Amino acid sequence: MAVAVKTQTLSPIKKIRSVPTEEYYVPGHRTCAGCGPALQYKLVAKAAGPNTIFIGPTGCMYVANSSYLCTPYAVPWIHAQITNGGAVASGIEAAYQVLIRKGKWEGELPNVIVMAGDGGSVDIGLQAMSAMMYRGHDALFICYDNEAYANTGIQTSPTTPYGGNTTFTPPGPAIPEGKRLFPKDPPQLVIGGHPAVKYVATASVAYPVDLINKVRKALNVPGPTFLHIHAPCPKGWKFDESKTVEVAKLAIQTGMWVLYEWENGEFKYQHKPKEYKPVREYLKVQNRFAHLTEAHIAKMQAFVDAKLKAPGIPVEIPVPPPRATA
Amino acid sequence: MFDIPKEREVPFAGVTPAPVGEQPMMITGNWRTYRPVIDHEKCNLCMNCVIFCPDACWQLNEAEEEVVWNSKYCKGCLICVNECTTAALTKTYELDFEDGVVRLEKLF
Numbered sequence: 001m002a003v004a005v006k007t008q009t010l011s012p013i014k015k016i017r018s019v020p021t022e023e024y025y026v027p028g029h030r031t032c033a034g035c036g037p038a039l040q041y042k043l044v045a046k047a048a049g050p051n052t053i054f055i056g057p058t059g060c061m062y063v064a065n066s067s068y069l070c071t072p073y074a075v076p077w078i079h080a081q082i083t084n085g086g087a088v089a090s091g092i093e094a095a096y097q098v099l100i101r102k103g104k105w106e107g108e109l110p111n112v113i114v115m116a117g118d119g120g121s122v123d124i125g126l127q128a129m130s131a132m133m134y135r136g137h138d139a140l141f142i143c144y145d146n147e148a149y150a151n152t153g154i155q156t157s158p159t160t161p162y163g164g165n166t167t168f169t170p171p172g173p174a175i176p177e178g179k180r181l182f183p184k185d186p187p188q189l190v191i192g193g194h195p196a197v198k199y200v201a202t203a204s205v206a207y208p209v210d211l212i213n214k215v216r217k218a219l220n221v222p223g224p225t226f227l228h229i230h231a232p233c234p235k236g237w238k239f240d241e242s243k244t245v246e247v248a249k250l251a252i253q254t255g256m257w258v259l260y261e262w263e264n265g266e267f268k269y270q271h272k273p274k275e276y277k278p279v280r281e282y283l284k285v286q287n288r289f290a291h292l293t294e295a296h297i298a299k300m301q302a303f304v305d306a307k308l309k310a311p312g313i314p315v316e317i318p319v320p321p322p323r324a325t326a
Numbered sequence: 327m328f329d330i331p332k333e334r335e336v337p338f339a340g341v342t343p344a345p346v347g348e349q350p351m352m353i354t355g356n357w358r359t360y361r362p363v364i365d366h367e368k369c370n371l372c373m374n375c376v377i378f379c380p381d382a383c384w385q386l387n388e389a390e391e392e393v394v395w396n397s398k399y400c401k402g403c404l405i406c407v408n409e410c411t412t413a414a415l416t417k418t419y420e421l422d423f424e425d426g427v428v429r430l431e432k433l434f
Contacts, residue, residue, distance in 0.1 A: 016373045027381045027399035028349025033357060034403030039380040069342045070351035076344075208377045234403075242404035245378050 008051060008108050010216035016209055020046050029072040031064045034241030036231035036248065037144045038065075039205045041115065044142060044229075047215035050075060052111040053092060057085030057125055059117030060233075061144065063151040076110075082124045085114045086132030089139040097138075111219045112139040118159040119149050122186045133224040136196035140218045140225050143186050146233035154236040158184040161256070162300055163283075163292045166236070171291040178291060182303060190226040191262055197224050201261035204230040206248035210270050214261060221263075230257045238287030247285060254282040255304045279304050348399065354381065358402020360417040361426075366392050368414035375406035375415065397425075 013019060024045035031038040037060050045052070054077040056062040062079055065072055080088040093112045099105035114121075114129075121129050121143035129141055148166050149155040156166040162182050165171055169179040187200050199221040203211040211229065218225035232248050234241040251257040255276040260269045279301045283289040292300070362375075369392065375384040376393060383396040384406060407415045420426045 016377055017371075019373070019377055021386065023347070023382045025382070026345050026348050027383055027396060028345065028352040028354065029381070030352055030354065031380065033401035034405055035380050039378065039405075042380060042382055043377075066342075068351075069340060070345075070349055071342055072345060072349045072352075074344050074346065079340075205378075242408040244380075244403070244405055245409055 008049075008111065009220055010047070010049065012213045012216055013209060019208065019212060020049070022046065022050075024048070024050065024052070024074045026072045026074055028070070029065045030067070031060065032233075032235050032241065034234045034244045035060075035064075036205050036233055036244050037061050037117070037146055039244065040144050040203075040211065040229045040231045043205070043208050043211050044113065044115070044215050045073075045075065047212040048075075048111045048113060048219060051108060052076070052113060053078070055080050055085055055089045055092070055112070055114045057088075057114065057116045057120035058082035059120050060146065060151040061115055061117065080114075082120045084128045085116045085120050085125050086128035086130070086139075086141060088128075089114045089141070090132045090135060090137045093137045093139050109138065112137075113219075114139060114141045116141065116143055117149075118143055118145045118147060118157050118186070122184050122189060123158050130194065133190065133194040133197050133226070136223050138222055138224070140215070140227065142215075142227045142229060144229045144231045145186070146231050146236060147183075148233065148236045150233050150236045159186065162303060163289055163296050165238075165288040165291060176291070176293065177296045178288075187226065187228045187262070194224070197226060198222075199225040199261070199263050200227075202228045202230070202257070202259055204248050204252060204257060204259060205232070206230075206245050206252060207259065207271055210259065217261070236288070238290075239285055243285065247282075250277070250282045250285065253277045254279050255308050256282050258308070276304075276308070353398055354401050355398045358400060358420055360402045360404055361397075361400070361420050361423065362395065362402075362404060362406050362415045363418050364393065364395065365414045365416070368412050369393065370412050370414075372411045374409040374411060378405050378409050380405070 025042045041061055052075045057080045089112050096109050116125055145159050147160045149157050154166050156168040156179055160179055163177045165178045171178040187202055190197055191200050199218050201214045203214045218227055230248055232244050239247055253273050259271050260267050280297055376386055381399050383400040384393050387394045404417055407417050
């Protein structure tokens with residue numbers, strides 16, 4: 001018989017001035033200048049507060065932050081292998097549940113947050129993430145999506161968009177578009193296959209208040225939750241480092257990234273533009289798409305249009321609840 | 327086995343002390359080539375620079391009612407200049423300043 005576990009309630013914020021000033025991801029880390037993932041890490045750490053444990057599977061936010069034994073995390077942080085971020089989070093959460101049940105831990109259950117990259121969540125780390133959600137551990141799994149394996153030198157990952165120029169998908173005479181495959185959709189993957197998950201959301205560094213509120217909501221919801229955060233990578237996407245937030249904003253305005261939250265079967269949209277800009281505007285600011293021809297851009301536009309319209313993939317109408325009587 | 331000085335000894339399993347406020351073992355201020363310069367007259371405290379800095383190098387000084395720049399860790403990415411709503415921030419060459427970063431004092 002499980003004892004009711006005392007959990008925290010983090011209140012939502014309304015405006016940019018009420019963002020907490022305390023830093024739990026402090027200055028002094030060796031991420032690139034203008035790093036999108038570092039920006040989202042700072043915001044997530046601010047949102048979660050001091051009673052937090054971060055699990056860092058291998059990725060930029062582990063390699064660039066914690067090498068040579070100096071880490072910028074002011075809260076407990078543990079490294080996990082790239083394959084097992086979800087498994088380590090499960091163990092930590094289960095241990096705290098047992099300690100609380102036996103009366104050996106007086107405080108509240110800490111916020112257990114896995115900060116995994118796109119490789120650590122939907123490529124190499126997929127099984128551990130899926131297992132954590134299947135078992136229903138009270139942890140938040142964040143996939144910060146910089147759309148490549150950036151710390152090893154920009155190799156392609158399953159979330160790299162079509163046409164992306166990476167070191168594994170260089171454009172050439174045989175394959176002029178670079179990457180031929182279309183990317184995975186991590187939030188839909190989680191929503192579709194994990195009945196224990198009650199809250200899934202996508203966020204972007206361009207809308208920090210929205211991001212902080214989604215992190216807090218995900219931490220308040222009992223059980224496993226998933227956040228997919230868009231974090232532009234100036235080095236990997238080959239754009240000027242001062243344009244990180246601008247590119248993140250363009251992704252939302254062109255429909256390359258959709259901000260929504262899914263709660264108990266219902267979709268809610270945030271910061272949806274009245275009219276989507278053509279995808280070309282998003283592609284032309286990044287040099288990783290510089291080689292694309294008109295035909296490729298048309299293919300990309302068709303993909304985005306289908307994604308925005310298709311039923312099932314972010315639908316406008318709420319999914320009907322199951323029938324009460326059989 | 328190894329001749330390691332006492333202060334450089336590494337604890338078991340790589341446990342490191344948590345930094346408080348900043349991580350002085352990794353000073354990144356010498357990375358930048360441009361420096362954001364603020365004009366406090368134009369600043370309306372929209373807080374965009376504070377919220378969008380990946381290195382938390384802009385902080386609000388509540389008492390003085392102004393934002394303060396941290397020269398020790400600013401990498402010079404200039405997101406703040408790009409996101410400034412009132413054009414209070416401008417970029418200037420680092421070497422135009424007396425205290426501009428020229429080189430590393432010692433290798434790290």
